[in-house]
Amino acid sequence: MKSTISTPYFLVDETRLVQNLEILRQVADQAGCKILLAQKAFSMFSCYPLLRRYLAGSTASGLYEARLGKEHFGGETHVFSPAYKPEEFQELLNYADHFVFNSPRQLQKFGPAAKAAGKAVGLRVNPECSTQEGHAIYDPCAPGSRLGTTLANFDERLLPLLDGLHFHTLCEQNSDDLETTVAAFEEKFGRYLHGLKWINLGGGHHITRKDYDRERLVRIVKHLKDTYQVEVYLEPGEAVVLNAGFLVTSVLETLHNGMDIAILDTSAACHMPDVLEMPYRPPLKNSGESGEKAYTYRLGGPTCLAGDVIGDYSFDATLNEGDRLVFEDMALYTMVKTNTFNGMPLPAIVWRDANGQEKLVKAFGYEDFKNRLS
Numbered sequence: 001m002k003s004t005i006s007t008p009y010f011l012v013d014e015t016r017l018v019q020n021l022e023i024l025r026q027v028a029d030q031a032g033c034k035i036l037l038a039q040k041a042f043s044m045f046s047c048y049p050l051l052r053r054y055l056a057g058s059t060a061s062g063l064y065e066a067r068l069g070k071e072h073f074g075g076e077t078h079v080f081s082p083a084y085k086p087e088e089f090q091e092l093l094n095y096a097d098h099f100v101f102n103s104p105r106q107l108q109k110f111g112p113a114a115k116a117a118g119k120a121v122g123l124r125v126n127p128e129c130s131t132q133e134g135h136a137i138y139d140p141c142a143p144g145s146r147l148g149t150t151l152a153n154f155d156e157r158l159l160p161l162l163d164g165l166h167f168h169t170l171c172e173q174n175s176d177d178l179e180t181t182v183a184a185f186e187e188k189f190g191r192y193l194h195g196l197k198w199i200n201l202g203g204g205h206h207i208t209r210k211d212y213d214r215e216r217l218v219r220i221v222k223h224l225k226d227t228y229q230v231e232v233y234l235e236p237g238e239a240v241v242l243n244a245g246f247l248v249t250s251v252l253e254t255l256h257n258g259m260d261i262a263i264l265d266t267s268a269a270c271h272m273p274d275v276l277e278m279p280y281r282p283p284l285k286n287s288g289e290s291g292e293k294a295y296t297y298r299l300g301g302p303t304c305l306a307g308d309v310i311g312d313y314s315f316d317a318t319l320n321e322g323d324r325l326v327f328e329d330m331a332l333y334t335m336v337k338t339n340t341f342n343g344m345p346l347p348a349i350v351w352r353d354a355n356g357q358e359k360l361v362k363a364f365g366y367e368d369f370k371n372r373l374s
């Protein structure tokens with residue numbers, strides 16, 4: 001049955017989400033580690049109670065995410081920021097229980113206050129081991145990176161302040177790259193991990209992807225636990241909601257300029273900026289590559305940006321005004337990144353429960369656009 005909810009909207013599917021969560025819980029159980037939701041990828045807090053049944057807590061990039069995690073997720077609340085704001089730090093102590101610092105200076109500046117408040121304190125290290133090609137903006141190990149403390153900058157005198165170490169170097173990667181990274185980490189920082197309580201392996205583990213080698217991940221985690229007697233954390237974002245969400249949109253208009261073009265009521269620039277930033281071509285239900293099916297269209301948004309193009313897709317039939325199109329894998333890094341450039345309305349948020357019932361969780365309007373301006 002065709003949904004009556006107005007487009008555009010993000011649709012998150014409980015059944016698919018639970019499939020991912022079951023996998024993550026199994027990994028956590030088998031490896032004996034704790035898995036946290038990286039809220040930067042997905043902050044749909046109305047489903048946090050469900051996520052909490054499977055995950056140990058959440059991790060935040062600063063004050064607001066930490067507060068959301070504490071108030072809506074529960075469990076452990078971790079936070080990492082490249083630099084904390086002095087006037088916010090006191091408030092942050094109300095929300096987070098694990099604080100990860102980016103540099104010895106930050107650790108010196110804020111670590112003692114965190115410790116005095118009974119918090120766990122960690123340092124993000126940079127193993128200087130790039131395992132990804134093609135997405136330089138997602139490589140924290142690239143030369144000149146501001147993320148994480150390199151061995152040359154590590155200050156052993158600060159060890160008494162530390163409970164744990166953290167690294168985050170991966171992006172949509174398999175466990176072979178984690179293995180490579182862990183070897184580099186151990187060579188550089190392993191000796192400091194002895195005597196600490198935990199190691200956090202960051203995110204970027206595509207654990208719920210079909211070809212992900214979970215047995216290897218379990219082996220790596222067990223190796224770290226056995227060698228250093230530490231607790232191990234993983235903090236994936238993408239893997240939690242991989243393929244669990246959609247963006248439903250309508251065709252507003254079609255035209256021809258050397259090729260067929262369709263203007264949709266969703267925008268790459270406003271609703272799925274990673275399509276332009278990364279860049280990538282999001283999967284679209286019942287469509288083919290350009291030229292694969294009978295009718296190829298360039299799909300774009302209704303903004304003024306010439307490059308607001310989602311991609312070229314082909315269909316079995318012509319597209320017409322009012323047709324609904326469903327982009328797939330749209331739960332991650334979308335809702336958290338939307339903007340109202342050009343006064344674009346924000347997509348609504350819809351939940352499809354395990355019985356297939358769709359429920360409008362939140363709709364946005366003119367006030368949401370206006371309230372961000374003055």
Ligand SMILES: Cc1ncc(COP(=O)(O)O)c(C=O)c1O
Nearest residue numbers: 038041168202203204236237238
């Ligand atoms: C420190 C840290 N942890 C976790 C994540 C989550 O990564 P992903 O969503 O790729 O799993 C990120 C993503 O940038 C990150 O920077």
